[in-house]
Amino acid sequence: MGQTATFRIWRGNGHEGTFTDYATEVTEGMVVLDAVHQIQAHQAHDLAVRWNCKAGKCGSCSAEVNGHPRLMCMTRLNQLNLAKPVTIEPMKAFPPIKDLVTDVSFNFRAKKSIKPFKPRPPDAPDGTWRMAQADVERVQEFRKCIECFLCQDVCHVLRDHRLFDEFVGPRHMIYAAALEMHPLDVEQRARDLKDAYGVGFCNITKCCTKVCPEGIGITDNAIIPLKERVIDQLYDPVVKLLRMFR
Amino acid sequence: MPEYQTHVHDVLVIGAGGAGLRAAIEASASGVSVGLVCKSLLGKAHTVMAEGGIAAALANVDDRDSWQVHFADTMRGGQYVNNWRMAELHAKEAPDRVRELEAWGALFDRTADGRILQRNFGGHRYPRLAHVGDRTGLEMIRTLQDHGIHMGIDVHMECTIVQLLKSGDRIAGAFGYERERGRFKLFRAKAVVLATGGVGRAYKITSNSWEYTGDGHTLAYDAGADLMDMEFVQFHPTGMVWPPSVRGILVTEGVRGEGGVLKNSLGRRFMFDDIPENYRPQTADNEEEGWRYTQGDKSARRPPELLTRDHVSRCIVREIKEGRGSPHGGVFLDISWIKARIPHAAEHIKKKLPSMYHQFKQLADIDITQEAMEVGPTTHYIMGGVRVDADTQMSTVSGLFAAGECAAGINGANRLGGNSLSDLLVFGKRAGEFAAKYAVGQKAADVDGSQADAAARRALEPFERGTSGEGPYQVQYALQDMMQDLVGIVRNEGEMKRALDCLRTLRARAARVGIGGHREYNPGWHSALDLHNLLTVSEAITLSAIERKESRGGHFREDYPDKDPAFATFNIVTRKSRDGSTEVSRAAIPPMPQELKKVVEEMK
Ligand SMILES: Cc1cc2nc3c(=O)[nH]c(=O)nc-3n(C[C@H](O)[C@H](O)[C@H](O)COP(=O)(O)OP(=O)(O)OC[C@H]3O[C@@H](n4cnc5c(N)ncnc54)[C@H](O)[C@@H]3O)c2cc1C
Numbered sequence: 001m002g003q004t005a006t007f008r009i010w011r012g013n014g015h016e017g018t019f020t021d022y023a024t025e026v027t028e029g030m031v032v033l034d035a036v037h038q039i040q041a042h043q044a045h046d047l048a049v050r051w052n053c054k055a056g057k058c059g060s061c062s063a064e065v066n067g068h069p070r071l072m073c074m075t076r077l078n079q080l081n082l083a084k085p086v087t088i089e090p091m092k093a094f095p096p097i098k099d100l101v102t103d104v105s106f107n108f109r110a111k112k113s114i115k116p117f118k119p120r121p122p123d124a125p126d127g128t129w130r131m132a133q134a135d136v137e138r139v140q141e142f143r144k145c146i147e148c149f150l151c152q153d154v155c156h157v158l159r160d161h162r163l164f165d166e167f168v169g170p171r172h173m174i175y176a177a178a179l180e181m182h183p184l185d186v187e188q189r190a191r192d193l194k195d196a197y198g199v200g201f202c203n204i205t206k207c208c209t210k211v212c213p214e215g216i217g218i219t220d221n222a223i224i225p226l227k228e229r230v231i232d233q234l235y236d237p238v239v240k241l242l243r244m245f246r
Numbered sequence: 247m248p249e250y251q252t253h254v255h256d257v258l259v260i261g262a263g264g265a266g267l268r269a270a271i272e273a274s275a276s277g278v279s280v281g282l283v284c285k286s287l288l289g290k291a292h293t294v295m296a297e298g299g300i301a302a303a304l305a306n307v308d309d310r311d312s313w314q315v316h317f318a319d320t321m322r323g324g325q326y327v328n329n330w331r332m333a334e335l336h337a338k339e340a341p342d343r344v345r346e347l348e349a350w351g352a353l354f355d356r357t358a359d360g361r362i363l364q365r366n367f368g369g370h371r372y373p374r375l376a377h378v379g380d381r382t383g384l385e386m387i388r389t390l391q392d393h394g395i396h397m398g399i400d401v402h403m404e405c406t407i408v409q410l411l412k413s414g415d416r417i418a419g420a421f422g423y424e425r426e427r428g429r430f431k432l433f434r435a436k437a438v439v440l441a442t443g444g445v446g447r448a449y450k451i452t453s454n455s456w457e458y459t460g461d462g463h464t465l466a467y468d469a470g471a472d473l474m475d476m477e478f479v480q481f482h483p484t485g486m487v488w489p490p491s492v493r494g495i496l497v498t499e500g501v502r503g504e505g506g507v508l509k510n511s512l513g514r515r516f517m518f519d520d521i522p523e524n525y526r527p528q529t530a531d532n533e534e535e536g537w538r539y540t541q542g543d544k545s546a547r548r549p550p551e552l553l554t555r556d557h558v559s560r561c562i563v564r565e566i567k568e569g570r571g572s573p574h575g576g577v578f579l580d581i582s583w584i585k586a587r588i589p590h591a592a593e594h595i596k597k598k599l600p601s602m603y604h605q606f607k608q609l610a611d612i613d614i615t616q617e618a619m620e621v622g623p624t625t626h627y628i629m630g631g632v633r634v635d636a637d638t639q640m641s642t643v644s645g646l647f648a649a650g651e652c653a654a655g656i657n658g659a660n661r662l663g664g665n666s667l668s669d670l671l672v673f674g675k676r677a678g679e680f681a682a683k684y685a686v687g688q689k690a691a692d693v694d695g696s697q698a699d700a701a702a703r704r705a706l707e708p709f710e711r712g713t714s715g716e717g718p719y720q721v722q723y724a725l726q727d728m729m730q731d732l733v734g735i736v737r738n739e740g741e742m743k744r745a746l747d748c749l750r751t752l753r754a755r756a757a758r759v760g761i762g763g764h765r766e767y768n769p770g771w772h773s774a775l776d777l778h779n780l781l782t783v784s785e786a787i788t789l790s791a792i793e794r795k796e797s798r799g800g801h802f803r804e805d806y807p808d809k810d811p812a813f814a815t816f817n818i819v820t821r822k823s824r825d826g827s828t829e830v831s832r833a834a835i836p837p838m839p840q841e842l843k844k845v846v847e848e849m850k
């Protein structure tokens with residue numbers, strides 16, 4: 001490559017901001033985060049951006065690149081049209097802090113509201129459990145989540161309707177699903193799934209699944225089964241009856 | 247007078263990776279109030295990046311494994327300058343710490359009979375690494391995080407500590423700033439646990455993130471604590487080399503554990519050419535046996551690709567130097583060849599090494615199931631760190647504890663893969679436990695405000711110089727280039743003396759760095775403040791490396807290419823002397839008790 005490209009980056013604080021154009025040299029293999037760092041090093045020392053691993057493992061560098069929610073460290077420049085300015089903006093579902101950095105604290109509160117893991121008593125006298133690989137794998141898919149919050153960013157329930165108090169969002173749906181489907185977990189979460197975590201607010205648009213950099217089947221594998229669980233456990237008359245006698 | 251918010255905790259844990267989280271959980275469980283500070287968001291610490299696994303002698307896959315074998319492997323890997331007591335505690339307690347993670351919700355890969363599966367890794371005699379594909383660190387940090395958030399720990403995210411506070415000889419708290427607004431915070435605490443990780447950002451090619459600027463090492467050093475073993479830096483043999491923007495990003499040793507082989511441009515498996523004497527009995531001398539080992543054949547010995555990291559790195563450097571490297575200055579690492587051996591190899595590779603598959607596919611346009619990767623050494627880990635008491639993890643400063651990568655001792659001259667994650671759990675727990683015990687026995691120390699005021703004033707200096715000063719990144723890059731060139735994988739006296747001169751010049755440049763903008767979330771400012779830490783650890787590394795006139799583990803000197811038994815009897819310690827200069831000394835290693843000596847002998 002060895003060409004120059006323009007990056008139109010959102011610069012602003014919590015209240016106001018504007019796009020600023022930066023031209024910088026582009027070399028082979030570069031990702032969007034490299035361009036941001038290059039601009040930071042040579043043109044704008046105070047350009048705020050989160051990152052850690054630069055390998056798609058930590059979920060820090062989420063942003064909207066040309067309008068698409070992406071991890072900046074995994075977005076190659078050769079996948080973008082560099083003839084036009086590349087826009088880089090912060091995630092829009094969350095309150096802005098500065099430049100590309102947003103206030104994602106909602107996610108930490110939402111997670112805390114979900115009942116934690118509660119295992120059944122150990123299977124073996126030495127305090128360990130036995131689990132089959134097949135049962136573990138189902139949950140391992142959800143545990144791949146790197147908490148980039150891109151799914152939260154695109155979910156219209158949060159992004160457009162701002163129902164942060166009613167719905168914990170797709171990330172925490174898969175967190176709840178990982179607990180519910182954990183081979184050892186014995187906690188009851190059906191009532192909370194409906195009332196506190198707001199599973200009913202999801203109308204299965206699958207936008208979350210489309211942006212997940214880990215390729216987690218958020219809707220099909222987690223949310224839909226959770227919805228079924230809620231119906232089974234809260235509304236199924238036989239289950240209800242059994243409950244009354246427990 | 248700069249303003250600051252004050253927080254009061256019994257125990258303050260600095261760092262929220264595996265070690266910090268485990269320490270905070272333990273301290274909190276014992277009933278004291280705990281504060282936990284980290285530079286990034288919770289769950290983003292370096293531990294999240296760990297891939298291969300956690301070493302613990304669970305003996306689930308091979309029942310010949312035991313704490314004794316793990317202990318002997320760790321000591322052999324560390325070339326016998328480890329703190330043997332730490333190596334002993336680590337080997338004995340790691341299995342319980344791993345099982346505890348399972349009780350907190352971690353889901354490791356399973357054996358056929360439903361127990362925790364273990365994989366092969368360099369320097370470990372038996373399959374020992376509990377793992378989840380190649381994202382073990384994520385599993386570990388998430389388990390600790392999700393467990394910890396329900397324990398009433400006060401978490402201060404995106405907050406950087408710049409100085410420890412003392413009252414007389416004892417620790418009294420810490421001072422720092424939060425990133426979002428740039429406001430100062432003063433933490434009063436009876437005990438402080440450092441769990442800040444490593445120093446990789448002192449080098450140009452590294453697998454480490456921006457956080458790894460040696461903060462804990464420097465905080466401890468500035469507070470008067472001893473650092474130890476700083477010459478021992480681990481260069482991991484397999485980092486990505488192409489394209490340039492991903493240079494240094496780690497390629498897990500798990501690739502070799504699963505059967506991946508190293509080749510030079512002539513197609514030769516060069517690792518067979520140089521097998522060190524003390525590993526010869528347990529290393530395969532032909533390709534067939536090596537392959538059988540990776541497939542779980544208990545009668546086979548491991549392939550030379552799984553020799554210790556220091557050795558593999560040097561062999562790679564040799565191949566490159568002698569002109570047998572790959573097109574972009576590395577060597578070839580090939581896992582795709584296993585398709586000649588097993589059916590559905592591509593699926594198998596994707597399943598066993600999913601993030602490696604994606605990493606190469608997305609970042610380098612390479613399909614590792616079809617072609618070889620190009621790899622070369624990358625700065626990965628520091629064995630050296632804060633000198634601590636083996637049982638309690640207390641440093642030489644009363645009330646100051648350290649655990650995880652920022653503490654020294656367990657690894658000696660070279661760390662075995664997988665021994666870090668277990669180290670974090672074993673000694674994180676111990677640090678938390680003993681910090682809490684210490685705190686219970688203490689009254690809160692007075693913090694004299696002048697220490698905090700001075701720290702705040704120093705922190706604001708780069709703003710006073712403004713944009714007319716040199717930029718922080720330029721000084722950082724110069725330092726990284728210099729350390730890479732002069733104090734890297736292959737060292738000599740002349741170059742290291744030059745490095746000391748360069749460090750003096752760089753210090754002067756750092757003192758003139760200026761930045762613009764405001765205090766709110768300003769990375770330029772943060773980088774300016776990190777320079778002091780990077781310079782401090784670089785100097786400690788260089789001085790220690792000059793003092794160790796031999797080659798051992800991660801420390802290789804071309805002017806003293808051999809191991810010298812005389813140097814096996816002590817560790818090198820650096821501390822700040824009264825006049826502010828660095829004092830280098832030798833600390834004798836206490837003799838190993840008879841029963842441990844016996845274990846080492848038996849396993850030779
Ligand atoms: C790519 C990669 C793969 C690896 N794979 C393995 C593996 O398979 N097995 C294995 O055993 N080891 C592995 N390692 C090594 C291992 O991951 C690390 O050594 C280990 O995670 C370090 O943990 P820690 O708790 O000491 O520190 P970290 O997890 O790095 O945490 C440090 C914490 O300290 C905080 N901090 C630092 N400075 C400050 C400050 N000034 N103020 C406030 N907070 C601060 C940071 O924000 C962070 O929260 C790997 C390392 C890398 C880079």
Ligand code: SF4
Nearest residue numbers: 155202204205206208
């Ligand atoms: S599928 Fe549900 S959770 Fe996902 S984006 Fe749509 S509404 Fe939100």
Ligand code: SF4
Nearest residue numbers: 145146148149151212
């Ligand atoms: S589910 Fe996917 S998109 Fe959502 S936070 Fe996790 S990794 Fe990111």
Ligand code: FES
Nearest residue numbers: 053054059061073
């Ligand atoms: S920096 Fe870690 S995911 Fe991008």
